[in-house]
Amino acid sequence: MQTNEQLLSAIENHLAQIGFPAEPQLLYAPIGYSLAGGGKRLRPMLVMLAAGIFTDRVQAALPAAAAVEVFHNFTLLHDDIMDNASIRRGKPSVYARWGQNVAILSGDAMMICAYRLLSEVPAPLLPEILSTFNAMALEVCEGQQYDMDFEQKQKVSVVEYMHMIELKTSALLAGATVIGALVGGASEEDCRRLRRFALELGLAFQLQDDLLDSYGDERLGKAIGGDILEGKKTYLMITAMSRADEPAREVLRTAHRDASLSDAEKIARVKAIYDALDVPRLAQQQIQLRFERALAVLETLSVERARTERMRSYAESLIDRKR
């Protein structure tokens, strides 16, 4: 089997060679722009690595890997409209660059392109893979709707939050992993276990994302504290709200829109409360717990342990266990 670098470059090649017509230009140019935007290609890597657990001929999984990545990028296009986000991976978002209508319609075309790639999987596997993809895609939409619902809600519980990110983030990782396993010829039982693995990994991954947004990491090119400034209900915020007394809660609720504070002060105020309530350590515990559950599920697959080694070390590279 190829190295991760080789897999990644096979994915990039496959994405780069998707044929888009030149016209209508405003429909297709944003798709190419979006797919060339990089990212770590986490989801297609999961497709390839999951296939590799069950077969040495992983090339057959490339169209499905590309389909999952194109779908993911479609969700970013539409999410950026809904979130009014002008920057994506350090470049103007499609929404900011071409406007709302182009972002809506190119996004639609992109979702269709994802299904077109999916239709290239081996025909006998298509019904099962299409069903898995559809269920995954709907879950992602449900997660995005809950995320928007939370903006309007006064109080969100940790359980509700975990359910939301399981849909919005983990479902796509789980779908990718199961689809890869199906291409590799996995049994139903192994697919079920890999789904569990990826759901837990996704939760660890999203919670780490929440933690890094406020506590930073040199690997990320983003500014620190974005979630705090937006008043976003992240795992940190929700946990802090559930542990704070009323005066602290009031600060958590209002700091981000307090015009008398600078951005740095807003961030410092909120983080002081997080720190006092031990929130970063609690988040780190949750990340560790979810990650260990994920790895434990990987042990239960019906294959020799050596076959899961690549997936295990890839998962480890995603989650920083030293914090």
Add this chain to the structure above:
Amino acid sequence: MQTNEQLLSAIENHLAQIGFPAEPQLLYAPIGYSLAGGGKRLRPMLVMLAAGIFTDRVQAALPAAAAVEVFHNFTLLHDDIMDNASIRRGKPSVYARWGQNVAILSGDAMMICAYRLLSEVPAPLLPEILSTFNAMALEVCEGQQYDMDFEQKQKVSVVEYMHMIELKTSALLAGATVIGALVGGASEEDCRRLRRFALELGLAFQLQDDLLDSYGDERLGKAIGGDILEGKKTYLMITAMSRADEPAREVLRTAHRDASLSDAEKIARVKAIYDALDVPRLAQQQIQLRFERALAVLETLSVERARTERMRSYAESLIDRKR
């Protein structure tokens, strides 16, 4: 085979029994609202009637028929955002009732639901039907983009306009008809001919829609002259622009935004030019031509003539030949 009324009620039943979860409410309620909005179910009827040319067991085509109708309604949801349209079939559009973000995300979920319905077609047919559906869906997006492009363009030719409506309107009718034929077991050659039939029928249908918008018809519940008031580049407008002298052209270009005119006066001015240039008769000729071509293609199928009778009379019911 059942009567058209029975087919229609089978379609309505199938649409009504699609299971949507109750939550998240803002994701799923608009889908139910949109699908309950009625319309003549033209596209699923084409699926069923096309299947009926080749088999007496048309029930198998119901999921595909529902998929095409759900996809059509998805396009309306997103088109209404892009066109800023607040009314759809006499009721508030999803966009007007729930806002832009809900219309984007519910539309996305609706497209996924269309693919979920499609995945219920008999497995051996799925690769071919999925490919047909994907190609059709992309064409519809291309048509919508060209339609938006035309709003910004000074001059649109009749050829460009016909190409646009072939993508935006006819492609969906053609996809529906071919998918129905595939479920019925049609040969590749018969599918190709039925595609031609539906493309021509779609052009006749859209040109008739353009004509009725300005010249009215008691069957339609809409106000007359909407296209003129929006300054839309319809077949009538484009044909008139290509035949008018410069003073008339100036009126055609500017009447809809002339603040000194009432709506009725704007409509009357433009229609006076249409009439003087014989535009309604030219449109009627085009409709007739396209419709006759469609019927002629139907004659060339490899089945007994009696099997195409239902489709022929349904097509006749769509196009008013007496004008």
